[in-house]
Amino acid sequence: MRRTGKISKPGKELEAALLKPKKQITIRIEAASIDYFKKQAEETGVSYQNLINLFLSDAAKRKKRPNVRWTASRATRRSRKIARPAGRPSTRKKKS
Numbered sequence: 001m002r003r004t005g006k007i008s009k010p011g012k013e014l015e016a017a018l019l020k021p022k023k024q025i026t027i028r029i030e031a032a033s034i035d036y037f038k039k040q041a042e043e044t045g046v047s048y049q050n051l052i053n054l055f056l057s058d059a060a061k062r063k064k065r066p067n068v069r070w071t072a073s074r075a076t077r078r079s080r081k082i083a084r085p086a087g088r089p090s091t092r093k094k095k096s
Contacts, residue, residue, distance in 0.1 A: 017057065018050050 034048065037055075041048040 014046065014054070017054060018046075074092070 029052075037048040037051045040046075043053070046054075056083050
């Protein structure tokens with residue numbers, strides 16, 4: 001695909017990418033992101049699911065890493081039963 005800053009109409013390279021085997025998953029994506037890809041789908045004639053796949057595949061190929069820093073709070077770990085990082089002792093008092 002040419003890198004013009006806009007998604008072009010489907011070409012041979014795009015068609016080849018869309019024919020690769022896929023694995024079905026369930027993922028939660030913000031509504032605004034879905035709306036963005038649906039708008040792009042209307043403009044390009046490629047389904048929004050395939051556009052998301054192409055976007056993620058391109059990011060993986062380029063080894064792009066998200067600029068995100070997130071740590072679970074103690075309450076979140078407790079409610080979701082997320083394991084405490086190894087080597088970090090518990091701060092809770094044991095019941096007698």
